Amino acid sequence: xxxxxxxxxxxxxxxxxxxxxxxxxxxxxxxxxxxxxxxxxxxxxxxxxxxxxxxxxxxxxxxxxxxxxxxxxxxxxxxxxxxxxxxxxxxxxxxxxxxxxxxxxxxxxxxxxxxxxxxxxxxxxxxxxxxxxxxxxxxxxxxxxxxxxxxxxxxxxxxxxxxxxxxxxxxxxxxxxxxxxxxxxxxxxxxxxxxxxxxxxxxxxxxxxxxxxxxxxxxxxxxxxxxxxxxxxxxxxxxxxxxxxxxxxxxxxxxxxxxxxxxxxxxxxxxxxxxxxxxxxxxxxxxxxxxxxxxxxxxxxxxxxxxxxxxxxxxxxxxxxxxxxxxxxx
Amino acid sequence: xxxxxxxxxxxxxxxxxxxxxxxxxxxxxxxxxxxxxxxxxxxxxxxxxxxxxxxxxxxxxxxxxxxxxxxxxxxxxxxxxxxxxxxxxxxxxxxxxxxxxxxxxxxxxxxxxxxxxxxxxxxxxxxxxxxxxxxxxxxxxxxxxxxxxxxxxxxxxxxxxxxxxxxxxxxxxxxxxxxxxxxxxxxxxxxxxxxxxxxxxxxxxxxxxxxxxxxxxxxxxxxxxxxxxxxxxxxxxxxxxxxxxxxxxxxxxxxxxxxxxxxxxxxxxx
Numbered sequence: 001x002x003x004x005x006x007x008x009x010x011x012x013x014x015x016x017x018x019x020x021x022x023x024x025x026x027x028x029x030x031x032x033x034x035x036x037x038x039x040x041x042x043x044x045x046x047x048x049x050x051x052x053x054x055x056x057x058x059x060x061x062x063x064x065x066x067x068x069x070x071x072x073x074x075x076x077x078x079x080x081x082x083x084x085x086x087x088x089x090x091x092x093x094x095x096x097x098x099x100x101x102x103x104x105x106x107x108x109x110x111x112x113x114x115x116x117x118x119x120x121x122x123x124x125x126x127x128x129x130x131x132x133x134x135x136x137x138x139x140x141x142x143x144x145x146x147x148x149x150x151x152x153x154x155x156x157x158x159x160x161x162x163x164x165x166x167x168x169x170x171x172x173x174x175x176x177x178x179x180x181x182x183x184x185x186x187x188x189x190x191x192x193x194x195x196x197x198x199x200x201x202x203x204x205x206x207x208x209x210x211x212x213x214x215x216x217x218x219x220x221x222x223x224x225x226x227x228x229x230x231x232x233x234x235x236x237x238x239x240x241x242x243x244x245x246x247x248x249x250x251x252x253x254x255x256x257x258x259x260x261x262x263x264x265x266x267x268x269x270x271x272x273x274x275x276x277x278x279x280x281x282x283x284x285x286x287x288x289x290x291x292x293x294x295x296x297x298x299x300x301x302x303x304x305x306x307x308x309x310x311x312x313x314x315x316x317x318x319x320x321x322x323x324x325x326x327x328x329x330x
Numbered sequence: 331x332x333x334x335x336x337x338x339x340x341x342x343x344x345x346x347x348x349x350x351x352x353x354x355x356x357x358x359x360x361x362x363x364x365x366x367x368x369x370x371x372x373x374x375x376x377x378x379x380x381x382x383x384x385x386x387x388x389x390x391x392x393x394x395x396x397x398x399x400x401x402x403x404x405x406x407x408x409x410x411x412x413x414x415x416x417x418x419x420x421x422x423x424x425x426x427x428x429x430x431x432x433x434x435x436x437x438x439x440x441x442x443x444x445x446x447x448x449x450x451x452x453x454x455x456x457x458x459x460x461x462x463x464x465x466x467x468x469x470x471x472x473x474x475x476x477x478x479x480x481x482x483x484x485x486x487x488x489x490x491x492x493x494x495x496x497x498x499x500x501x502x503x504x505x506x507x508x509x510x511x512x513x514x515x516x517x518x519x520x521x522x523x524x525x526x527x528x529x530x531x532x533x534x535x536x537x538x539x540x541x542x543x544x545x546x547x548x549x550x551x552x553x554x555x556x557x558x559x560x561x562x563x564x565x566x567x568x569x570x571x572x573x574x575x576x577x578x579x580x581x582x583x584x585x586x587x588x589x590x591x592x593x594x595x596x597x598x599x600x
Contacts, residue, residue, distance in 0.1 A: 048441075048445040050441055073445055073446055073447040080438055083438070085437070086348065087437075088347070089347070093347075097343075098442070098446075101447075101448045103333055145442065
């Protein structure tokens with residue numbers, strides 16, 4: 001449904017995204033995950049036909065977003081970073097306007113607008129002027145305008161930003177309900193979002209795709225499912241240094257605890273894919289003169305994966321390699 | 331075609347609706363009507379007004395026993411009034427056109443328009459129609475002023491004069507608004523947009539002065555681009571197809587450039 005190949009975009013001489021390639025199958029929900037400034041919005045804008053790419057192609061439903069812009073625009077719904085709203089219009093009036101410019105015939109507009117209002121839980125606010133809505137409601141109107149014309153492909157740029165936790169859950173459920181009949185690509189920097197809503201995740205950092213997989217596979221593939229939480233007596237910096245040097249350890253970081261004791265270090269150690277350095281960690285720590293108070297195995301959360309992916313340059317290489325190998329195997 | 335028309339109407343209605351809830355639009359209307367009212371009083375009754383002038387001429391005629399040719403007061407009035415209006419537009423129109431696109435860009439709604447299956451042409455035409463309609467609404471009450479003057483006219487004034495005059499006024503305004511719309515499409519600052527439109531309008535109004543300075547055949551060609559010169563022809567009640575063509579060309583040029591700039595700016599933003 002959405003095919004992106006070797007997409008690059010430079011602003012002046014600054015590259016925003018470099019050689020981004022991924023695809024989204026019909027009916028899938030794909031998360032586009034990355035820290036702020038990673039190039040998410042740029043990619044979304046190119047997909048929506050708002051920005052042209054410097055190099056590479058993006059196709060939606062077989063149409064090139066640049067060459068067949070109008071055909072693509074008929075098939076997408078797009079929620080930009082800031083919801084595009086006319087503050088002086090009512091929710092209903094605005095959605096009617098959007099339905100009109102999206103090419104919905106006059107006879108079907110009322111039904112489509114009603115459906116979108118219901119889907120986004122805006123019934124109470126339908127006659128309210130958008131200026132008077134809270135940020136959460138505005139975001140929902142933004143989503144409503146992206147789905148009002150029932151487009152086959154939906155592009156959502158940070159759909160849950162600015163919402164309170166209850167609204168976030170509602171929006172996530174809404175997005176999940178779109179699966180199957182719609183193809184959705186959503187960008188986010190919030191990790192739990194992708195694991196909760198998406199079939200697949202594409203992780204992007206500094207304009208480059210770092211990995212694409214299902215959330216579950218990413219976790220197992222990248223961490224081997226293993227990490228350790230350790231409490232030792234001794235100096236944290238020193239302990240970190242010692243742990244870093246152990247073969248098979250990819251990342252050592254401090255873990256915040258509520259009531260830390262004096263002279264204790266609380267650390268999380270992530271292991272490299274396929275390795276199990278637990279034994280070495282214990283022996284090395286004790287040999288180096290630390291007393292080990294606690295050590296337990298933890299399975300990595302997506303958050304760890306993300307951190308690992310985006311902070312460790314060394315690690316990136318191995319992931320890219322394994323991704324490439326996987327690609328060859330397939 | 332039907333869809334394009336429906337799109338244009340949607341854009342037009344939204345644009346028009348935004349004026350009716352905009353405090354700025356009401357402020358403009360208020361100031362415009364107030365100043366127009368002042369003009370009316372000044373033209374008719376002011377120290378240099380038409381009525382004192384006519385009275386003076388009549389008086390002189392009686393004193394010297396010479397038969398003075400009658401002065402067509404309503405005609406003079408309409409001409410003077412529309413002429414002043416042309417100047418007032420200079421200040422009003424850049425404010426009307428400044429937000430057309432700059433505001434959309436600032437609010438991010440341009441992203442909605444640019445990613446919807448509407449052509450840039452349809453958006454530009456819809457917007458221009460909207461702002462021209464608003465402007466026409468602005469000048470409607472002024473017709474009351476003129477009706478007062480014309481109703482007292484004997485023999486009755488030929489309807490072509492006020493008709494052509496107002497057609498000229500609306501065409502002049504449309505031409506300036508169209509170019510202002512283009513300037514507005516270049517920036518997300520309404521202030522910058524107004525300032526540049528103001529500068530452009532001054533330039534186009536004074537082109538014939540510049541042309542006189544240049545002189546010769548080139549000066550003559552440049553002079554043809556003058557908005558005010560052609561406007562003055564129309565408000566004298568002279569139907570001049572070259573004026574219509576000039577105004578239409580400016581309108582078309584503005585729409586064309588706007589559509590192009592929205593396309594082009596998508597290629598090199600940020």
